[in-house]
Amino acid sequence: MIHQNQPRSLRTPASLHRRRGSAYLAAVSLLGAGALLTAVPAQATTPAKSGTGSSKQSQQHDSRGKQSPKPQQGSNPQRFSPVVKHTGTGPTGYTVTFRYDDPTATRVQIKGEWSFSDAAHTTTTTSQGVQPEQWTRGDFPIAYPNAVAANWPVRDLKQGKDGVWSLTLPLPSGVFTYGFFVNCASDTGSGCTERADPANPPWNVIDGVSVGTAEPDSEVYVPSDPRFGTADFSWEAPAPAGKQGRLADVSYPSPQSTAPVGTHPLAVYTPPGYNPKRSAAYPTLYLSHGAGGNEVDWSTQGAAGAILDNLIATGRVQPMVVVMTNFNGIPGGAAGYADDLLDNVVPYVQSHYNVSDKVADRAFAGLSAGGARANTLLFDHTAEFGYYSVMSNAGGTPASLTDAQVTALKGVLGLQVGSGIQDPIRANTTNEQAALTAAGIGFQDDSVNGGHEWYVWRTLLHDFVAQRAFKTTTTRATVATDRKGKETVTASVTAATSGAAPTGTVQFTVDGVTYGSPVRLSHGSAAAELKGLQGGSHTVVASYSGDALHRGSQTTVTG
Structure with missing residues (x-):
């Protein structure tokens, strides 16, 4: 299936003089123009509620999954959070105003996943680098230049008389990850430390302190205005209150872990209404991040909590527990990760959550380097999971399949293999698909316009749970x-x-x-x-x- 989708960003040229004319600047009057939304962190998942990667949460959990106290009364961390405005004008019908409160700063920049291109002008090595002001129908987020690196634009905010720095951008629908650079001399953020939005922090940040792994960026969700041809990504929007699951950053015992020694972190999503005593145990989806990531990637940039919340609320998937792993500090590469997952993670989850121990009730998905880990499980430990998703894999497909592997693979209940069509390592996906086809093994080809980025992986996750996992x-x-x-x-x-x-x-x-x-x-x-x-x-x-x-x-x- 081919989708039109979107994730992060890069550098902004001083002038916007590339392939677009000035027609996109024409203002189109719409009903409801001027409506304001306070940006709900894309992935309003909180250790109490799950919604978007960053969030204005009323509750948090500590490293053992328990709820931590609410912020002190009188504090207003949301005061400078992003403002999403329905303008009813081109190019997208919406703008987002990003703000950073630091009167003493000499320069504030923002890096976000909002450079765009279209399928006709994008290959696995090239893209257009279209800026938000130039966006037109059919454009999707993709790094510029197109690469596996996060080549997203870096732009300067302007300081107002009140000392607050701000930048307003028109953006199409979807979740966008962003982060700030403060007092950075480089125009690209090179050599500087990216930081999350203090007014819109990741869900596992409590009073400025990270519970579990720190994520140096934030997320914002933008609705769709169909009059401008923006795709509807409401399935990754923060779910309404009362329909959000919960996220917790927990630690499990792992003799294999070297950092930290003896224990290792997990981020765990439990669905709305999770009942630890329910007679029917829940199915479990295990997720792996990619190189450079960690256990909170899927619950922040990946909007996994919001995606599950919405699919559960609309009755398209059954409630499930989602376990997001961290392969950093686990020696042995993909094989070592597989051993730790099967020997330590799965037993921990099955003893601490009301989840089924049946293979048919377990699924695994991984992206990039996590996709290579998915392949190790798929080809070498096939019978441990009923369903698999291999996303934008970075390797791990055997040169040839043995008869025993083919027999085992034909017993898999559901398999998705996909990536961005313009992914620089797309060949890994197509080669794996060809090998499976030659062996007579069925799978769902989920190919999406996009590169090596969260815009693609959010879509593949949505498709996997909505169409394949736990549905056979x-x-x-x-x-x-x-x-x-x-x-x-x-x-x-x-x-x-x-x-x-x-x-x-x-x-x-x-x-x-x-x-x-x-x-x-x-x-x-x-x-x-x-x-x-x-x-x-x-x-x-x-x-x-x-x-x-x-x-x-x-x-x-x-x-």
Whole structure:
């Protein structure tokens, strides 16, 4: 599937004189112009609530997953948080004003994931570097120059009379990661330390102190104005209060960990209404970051909490626990990570959370270097997870597959392999897809316009959980003849993953011809009497339609 999507940014030229004319500056009047939104940190996940990567949270958790005290009364950390405004004018219909309060600073810059290009002018090594003011329909976020590095624009903020620094940018819909440089001499931020927005900090920052790994950036979500052709990314917006899960940064015992010694961090998402005593244990999704990342990447830049919140709220996925790992400080590369995950992480999660211990109730996904780790698990520990997603992988595909590997891979319940179409390491993905195809192993090809960036990975995560993970079903059918000669075909549909029972319908075909109308499932079964058939054997196909939580399946029986 091809998507139009978007993530981070780079440098801003002094003048905007590239491929666009001045037409985009024309103001288009819209109803609702001027509406203001206080930016909800993209990924309003808090150790108490999950929504966006950064967040204005009312509650936090400590390193053991417990809630920490609320900030002291009288403080107003949100005073200078980003302001999202619906302007109703071009180029996107929305602007975001970023602010930084430091009257003593001599220079404040912002780096954000908002350079753009379009598919016609982008390759795995080139991109246009379109600035927000130049954005037009069809543009998607991609680094400039296009590379695996975060080549996003760095722009200067202007100081006002009140001492507050600010910059207003038009942005299309989606989550955007950004960070500040203060008193940096370099125009690109080179040699300077990026810092998160103190008015919009990551979810695991409490009173300026990081719980778990520190993330030096923040996120903001921008809605879509369809009149300007911006894609609708509301599925990664902060969910409404009451429909947000919770995030916690916790530590688990790991004899393999060298930093810190003996223990290692995890970020864990529990869904809205999580019940540690629920009779039906929850499925678990394990996520790995890429090189240079950490356990809070997926819950900040990746907007994982918000994505899950929205999919759960709309009934498209069942509630699940998401475990975000950190492979830094785990020796042995991908093989060492796999050992630590299987020997330490999974047992810890299964003993501390109400999650299922069934393979069919476990999924794994990783990006870039985490994609290479996903491949190690997929090819060498296949039976440990029911579902896999390999995103923008940085390697790990075997030169050839053994017969045993092929047999094991054909037993995987769901597999997604994808990347940005313009990803500089795209060849790793296409080569893996070719190897799987040659071996007769089915998978979902999720190819998205974009590079090696969170804009792509957020989409792949959304697609994996919305379309593939924990959704596999099996349909079986039998044809029986009673003592009076009446023939009946009965189909039964079962879900591979624990949870809600499949609903929907079964359509029967006989000898390639549709037979009757679809039959609705009742207690997992659907039956139809076979009438008017001539003697001899007949080929009957039972096709299950699927529903919001389950994929369709079919079977063939002769009777």
